[in-house]
Structures are given as structure tokens and as C-alpha cells.
Amino acid sequence: MILYNVSIIVEENNHLSVLEWLKSHLRASSHETVLLKMLDSPHEGHTYCVQYQAADRDLIAKFQEEVVTELQHYLTNNHAEKAFIFESQMQHLSLT
Numbered sequence: 779m780i781l782y783n784v785s786i787i788v789e790e791n792n793h794l795s796v797l798e799w800l801k802s803h804l805r806a807s808s809h810e811t812v813l814l815k816m817l818d819s820p821h822e823g824h825t826y827c828v829q830y831q832a833a834d835r836d837l838i839a840k841f842q843e844e845v846v847t848e849l850q851h852y853l854t855n856n857h858a859e860k861a862f863i864f865e866s867q868m869q870h871l872s873l874t
Contacts, residue, residue, distance in 0.1 A: 788861035793824040
């Protein structure tokens with residue numbers, strides 16, 4: 779299982795509109811995601827995380843194409859230089 783994480787760092791003045799758009803965008807998606815707010819972010823402003831679990835990289839690529847591309851487009855067109863994203867992938871490991 780792979781956990782795919784998209785972190786969105788957004789300036790104080792823009793965070794509510796980004797958050798509302800993000801909620802709407804994720805509700806409309808067919809992918810099951812988790813939306814989180816980072817409480818102790820080392821960055822100024824607000825940091826939100828969208829997490830998606832997938833069995834393989836093909837499913838992550840589909841999620842990127844269907845969800846993340848639109849998020850990037852929205853941020854570029856509506857919050858240029860006010861919001862940034864970065865992505866990470868983490869593999870679940872057994873404790874045994």
C-alpha cells in the first residue's frame with residue numbers, strides 16, 4: 779500500500795478560499811481522500827494535506843491526473859505566488 783500526500787502551503791489572506799475550493803473539489807472526486815490541516819507547520823500561513831491510499835503507482839498516476847492536475851491549475855490561475863504544493867509518496871511497511 780502506498781500513501782500519496784499532497785501538501786498545500788497557502789498564505790494567510792488566501793487560505794479560506796483555497797480550503798473551500800479544495801473541499802468542493804475533493805467531494806466531487808470519485809477518489810477517497812483525507813483532508814488534513816497541519817497544526818505545527820514550519821511555514822508561515824496554513825498548510826493543508828490531501829492524502830490518498832493506493833495499491834500501486836498506476837492508481838496514484840490516475841489520481842494525479844484526475845485530481846492533482848486540477849488543483850495545480852486552480853492554484854496557478856487563482857493564487858499565483860500565494861500558494862504552493864509539494865507531493866510525496868510513502869510505502870506502508872510491516873512492523874514484523
